[in-house]
Amino acid sequence: MDRSQPQFAPPFKIALLVAGLLTLLGLATSMSVGMVQLQAAASAYLSGLSVWNQSQIGAVHHLSRYAEQGQRSDLQAAREYLSVPLSDRHGRLELEAKSSDDVVVAAFVRGANHPDDARLMIWLYRDFGDLGQLQRAFSLWRDSDPYILELARIADDLEHYWRGPPNPQRLQQLKQALHGNNIRLQQLASEFREVMTSTNRWLTDTLTLASLVFFIVFAVLASLLIWRLVRLLQGTQEKFQAIFTQAAVGIVHLDAAGVVTRANPAIADILNIQAEQLTGTPLRDFVHPEDWEIDDAQCRQLATGVLPRFTVEQRLNRLGGGVLWARLTYSRASSAADCVVIVEDISESRRLSKELNFQATHDVLTGLYNRRAFERRLGESFKRARVEGTSHALCFIDLDQFKVVNDTSGHFAGDRLLQQVVDVFRRELRDCDMFARLGGDEFAMVLENCSLEAAEKVAEKLRAALEEFHFSWDGHSYNISCSIGVVAISATAQNTESIMRAADIACYLAKDKGRNRVYVSRENDQFQQQREGEMHWLGRIREAMENDRLFLDAQRIAPLQQETDLLSYEVLVRLRDESGKIVSPAAFLPAAERFGAANQIDRWVIEHTLSLLAAHPKHLQKLAKCHINLSGVSLDQPEFYTFVVQCFERYPVPPEKICFEVTETAAVNNLLEAIALMEALGEIGCSFALDDFGTGLSSFSYLRRLPVDTLKIDGVFVRDIVDDKTDLAMVRAINEVGQTLSKSTIAEFVENDECLQLLKAMGVDYAQGFGVHKPSSLIELLKETDC
Known part of the structure; x- marks a missing residue:
């Protein structure tokens, strides 16, 4: 053995050789990337030119059509097309002003360029824009600015032309200017394309030659480095043992x-x-x-x-x-x-991975599966039902008194309640069943290999177990119940979304039918179909609002105890369907209430009513009260008060002339919110009426707490007082309670003179119904009295 040679290479030598190889590789990679980027940048400009040219042609085309026909859609389309070259121009100006890349990219993207292409365009313009060919191309681009701006000016002039009196001579001038601009822009685009195409070919030839030269140099240097590295690595065998x-x-x-x-x-x-x-x-x-x-x-x-x-x-x-x-x-x-x-x-x-996976699929508070894991499991069960023909069931559970506990004892108590409820449910479920918390007080169960009948028994067992459970906190005891909707996970369902929607509806129906019960939705369930129909109404309502198919009627409210020239009426919202037919409020208002659209309708009615009243000042002088209905949804909207105040600030209508009507049920279900809103709006002058009074279970006990000025006696009692002594006694009792509490009374559904006289004799203050006035257009009523 020749001991003059080292047995293994010093680490720094190996590192130096590897660094040399990596440097060569980096240079090769940089060279390749630079070549590709240059070609891509040139191609990006050609691609952008194509979009630019198409947009310019599109703008001219639609401006020509607009000049001939005056259709606003053509003008809008022309301006949309013009936004492309205008955005490109803006991007170039920002480039020349040395703005940040993000500002320039944003402008180029608005000009229909891809964000990646935009950055290449910036790089080529800044670093290579002084090259002869590219300098010529960018100069042509700048030359197009006056013509693009002229197109925008022509669009504005055409818009002014069509808004003013006809002037054929002026129109002909604009057409000629448009034609001339189009020709010049096409010429500039053609020259730009020729220059960029020539530049692209030159880049390709130059870069190919450079690549060949670089490859030869790279191959020689790499071979030398690899040869030296191999010799050094021959001495590393002893190091392996040390590493081992x-x-x-x-x-x-x-x-x-x-x-x-x-x-x-x-x-x-x-x-x-x-x-x-x-x-x-x-x-x-x-x-x-x-x-x-x-x-x-x-x-x-x-x-x-x-x-x-x-x-x-x-x-x-x-x-x-x-x-x-x-x-x-x-x-x-x-x-x-x-x-x-x-x-x-x-x-x-x-x-740690297992712990993280648990946290990703489980609810932190209760330890149950979360919505994400539930939806995955539901999808698997649905797939099994389709492939294997197995039967499974889905249950949606909603606690009935959770909000009461949260509001009275605080959120910490609410959290503890949820944990104890989960413990109650867990004792009743099989290990194979999936129990999940979807959010708040909403839970769901996937019952594997379970028929609908068996699922109903499981759900009823859960409901009964919770009914026996009592929650105690801070000296208070609460009886807790739940509403459960049960549906089958069947192969006939469209998808998991439809199954979840059906379960949600079934749970809603359980609540709607009195809570603390189980509702099983079976095939062709009429209540389920009705609810789905109401959900369909939600989309129709929003479409009607967007397309201005809501309008207002009004029904007069007549005084019975004194003569007056002042006018009172209730504003009624109406809807036209897609064919122009008027839809009954009973068809769309319940759906709006249940699905959260009622608040939007309330705002629309308030805005439009105050706007119309402000536009008819003479009518406003003769107006005593204009009644506007509020849904229960609006009562617990924190920003609703601000909206109403802002409406009064926009429209000069005295708040004293507006009376908001709230149904008794809505007021009781949102008692604290209702009282707060009534008191706040009362401070600025608005009054309140309790609508449909007498139908609730807690009417008289809650009446003293609600700051209302008027009671509207529900028409179910008023309609038959001529023939039904019980109804007559009810109306008399409600009226006496109202008078005792210094509140005015309005009887609804007054349909004949005999009924009117009975109401007048017993001291009811006002009457409303077909026997007094059939609802008519609010606009017509305004015109009649605004004189």
């Missing part, structure tokens, strides 16, 4: 039979055994018996050369007891029959 001994991960060498021939100290520490004891022992002896078959197929493929390496995770038994999770990476050794195995202890990382 000092490695932090376990390393073992196996023969063809899987027996350990060499083992480093790290694997001995992992398995709690001496390295010498490992030698001659099959590695499989340390693998947990349940994991033996995990790597059988891969080991055979490794032995036959099909796989060069593979990684598997298995449990290993430590000497003296204990099990750990390890990641084993098998690699073929120099001998085809042998292999090297790297062993890493991953017990801690698996524990």
Whole structure:
């Protein structure tokens, strides 16, 4: 052996050679990327020119049509097309002003360029814009500015022309200007294309030659570096042993039979055994018996050369007891029959992974599955129902008194309630059933291999268990119940969304029918179909509002106890369908209430009513009260008060002339919010009427708490007072209560003179109904009285 030669290469020499190779590789990569980027940048300008040219042509086309026909849609389309070259121009000006890249990119993107292309365009313009060919192209681009701006001016002039009196001569001038601009812009675009195409060809030729030269230089230098590196690596054999001994991960060498021939100290520490004891022992002896078959197929493929390496995770038994999770990476050794195995202890990382996975799929508060995991499980059950024909069921659960606990005892109590409710439910469920919290007090269950009839029994058992449960907090005791909707997860369903929607509707129906009950939705369920129809109305209502198909009627309210020239009426919202037919309020208002659109309708009515009143000042002088209905949804909207105040600020209508009507049910269900809103609006002068009074269960007990000025006696009692003594007594009692509390009364559904006289005799203040006035257009009523 020639001891004058080193046995292994010094690390710095290897690092230097590797750095040299990497530098060459980096230069080659940079060269290639630069070449591609240059060509891509030139192509981006050509692509942008195509879009620019199409937009310019489109703008001219629509301006020509607009000049002939005067259609606003053509003008709008022309301006949309013009926005492309105008945005490109804006981007170039920002480039020349040395604005930030983000500002320029935003402008180019508005000009229909891809964001990646936009950055290439910036780079080419800034770094290579002074090259002869590119300088000529960009100069042509600047030359197009006056003509593009002229197109925009022509669009404005055409718009002014069509708004003013006809002037054929002026129109002809604009057409000629448009034609001339179009010709010049086409010429400039053609010249730009020729220059950029020529530049692209020149770039391709130049870059190809440069690539060839660079490749030759790169090949020579790389060969020299590789030759030197190979010589240095020949001396690294001794280092391998040091690495093998000092490695932090376990390393073992196996023969063809899987027996350990060499083992480093790290694997001995992992398995709690001496390295010498490992030698001659099959590695499989340390693998947990349940994991033996995990790597059988891969080991055979490794032995036959099909796989060069593979990684598997298995449990290993430590000497003296204990099990750990390890990641084993098998690699073929120099001998085809042998292999090297790297062993890493991953017990801690698996524990953390399992914990993170639990947090990602479970609700933090209750420990139940969350919505994400629930939807995945529902999808799997639905797939099984379709593929295997199995029967499953879905239950939606909503707590009935959760809001009461939250409002009276605080959110901490509400959280504790949810945890205890979950404990109650868990005791009644099978291990195979999935129980999830969807959010708030809403839960869902997927009952596997369960018929609808069996699911109903499970749901009823849960409901009964919760009914017997009493929640105590801070000296208070609450009776808790729930409403449960049950549907089948069947193969006939459209998708999981339709199943969830059906379960949600079933849960709603359980609440609607009195709460603390189970509602099972079966095939062709009429209530389910009705509810779905109401949901369909939600989209129709929003479309009607967007297309201005809502309008206002008004029904007069007549005084019974005194003569007056002042006018009172109730504003009634109406809707026209797509064919122009008027839709009954009973068809769309319940849907709006249930699905949250009623608040938008309330705002529309208030805005339009005040706007119309402000536009008819003479009518406003004769107006005593204008009644406007409010839905229960509006009562608990924190910003609703601000909206009403802003409307009064926009329209000069005295708040004293506006009376808001709130149904008794809505007021009681939102008692605190209703009182707060009534008191706040009362301070600025508005009054309130309690609508449909007498139908609720708590009318008289809550009446003293509500700051209302007027009671509207529900028409169900008024309609038949001539023939029904019970109804007559009810109306008389309600009127006396109102008078005692110094509140005026209005009887609804007054349909004949005999009824009118009875109401007048018993002292009712006002009457409303077809016998007094049939609803008519509010606009017509305004015109009649605004004189």
